[in-house]
Amino acid sequence: MEKPVGIKEIAKLSNTSIGTVDRVINNRTGVAPKTKQRILEVIKQTGYVKNNIASRLKLSAGKKVNIAVVLPHAISGVSYWNLPKNGIKKALSELSDFGVEVDFMDFSSDDKFRYNTIVNKIINHHYDGIITVSLFEEISKRLVDFSNKNDKPLIFIDSKNNAVTKANFVCQNSIKAGEVAARLLYNNIGNNGVYIALTLVDKSEFQGNQKERELGFKNFLQSKNKEIKIHSIVHTIDENLEHNLELQKLMNVEMIKGVFVTNSRSYIFAKFLKEKTYKNVQIIGFDLNQKNIEELKNESIQYLINQKPELQGYQSLMKIFQKITQDDTVSLNIDIPIEIIVKENLQDSNEIL
Structure with a gap:
């Protein structure tokens, strides 16, 4: 031969x-x-x-692939940011024999100084690839410039920042997700209900993708009927929802209400509804954290949109590994499908992949 x-x-x-x-x-x-x-x-x-196999064997024989992962700090056990991190850890367990190592770093989502300090470390530390989020426009642009000049694969997850160009994103289309949420509620409520876009935030938390989801939500409803009024409420989670007078007033309206919680904290609003015994309210939110799942099971939440944060993390690490070791033509951009979860199909969506 x-x-x-x-x-x-x-x-x-x-x-x-x-x-x-x-x-x-x-x-x-x-x-x-x-x-x-x-x-x-x-x-x-x-x-x-x-020879892709030889490339992998060479890594396992000695050379290490060091990936920097920079994500917002997970505030609690049900925090959204635990989910992409879990996906990265799953990918890491599959790649550990090929010399892949991950350096996890975190920051508060409103701490620009801390994030900039971490980016400086990445630039000076000679990492082979980077997984992070594009919360701060100017710093993200600097990171993209560094990545392109030094041939270091870089992926932003969770949301797409349109101001950060020549970059790779693994995320869901936030505007389309908002449109899907609006269609689900409109099919049940129609023209004669009260529509609320509710964002539950932690102090000065970044709201980039939440705003885009709300925009998609509003655009869809307005396209159906320009007379529909959409109420936009931003509420900080350190304050009880009982103190939100605008929300209380809307909940007391006799008509059916459709509430779109634009992030992963719909369980907070569901719990508030049960305590106050409000009726005729339908909720759609995001993400399969354990508390959201519990409220979906008992039908306090009607719909959850799964943006598959674990899959985002898993695919990001896998794609960077492939880019480095196998095929330089591998695309680092992935549009995560919009998956609608109800009580009946919840079990089918438990696997992160």
Whole structure:
């Protein structure tokens, strides 16, 4: 059996160095156009195929792949930010034999100074790849610039910041998710109900994707009937919902109410409803944290939109590994499907993948 052609043979036949051939194979910069063309011609003539298995074995034999993961601090056991972290840990358990290591770092979602300090560390520490969120526009742009100039794969998860260009995002389309929420409630309530977009935040917490979801929610309802009024309420969770006079007034209206909780804290509103015994209220929220699941099971919440944060984390680490070790053409952008969860299909959605 004829021995497969390797990088050494390609370098010899094209009269270049092994390093130059490696750059061309992995589509990296720094090779003169004529030299690149010569190498590509030799690759075509010899039928060279990149050996992905050898690449993996080389990693396990010694070289490590160090990935920086920077996510907001998980405030509690039911915090949303535990979920993508769990997905990353699952991917890490599958890749540990291939020399993959992850350095987890966190910050408060309103602490720009702390996040900037971490980014400075990443830039100076020579990580091979980065997984983070695009909460702070200017810092995110600087991180993207660093990534592109130094050939370091970078993925932002959770939400897309349209101001941060030339970047990779693994997330759900927030506007479309808001439109889906609006359709579900409109199908049940129609033109004669009260519609509320409720955002439950922790102090000065970033609300980027929540605002886009609310925009999609409003746009859909307005497209159905311009007379529909959508009430927008932002409430900080350190204050009891009983103290929100606007919300109390709306809950006392006799008509059926549709409440869209734009983040993962719909269980807080569901609990509030039970304590006050309000009637004729339908709730749709986000994410399968344990408290939301409990309220869905007892039908205090009617719908949950699953943006699969565990899958976002899992896919981000897997895609970066593939980009580094296997195929430089791997796309680092993934549009996470909008999955609608009700009590009856909850069990089918327990697996993170």
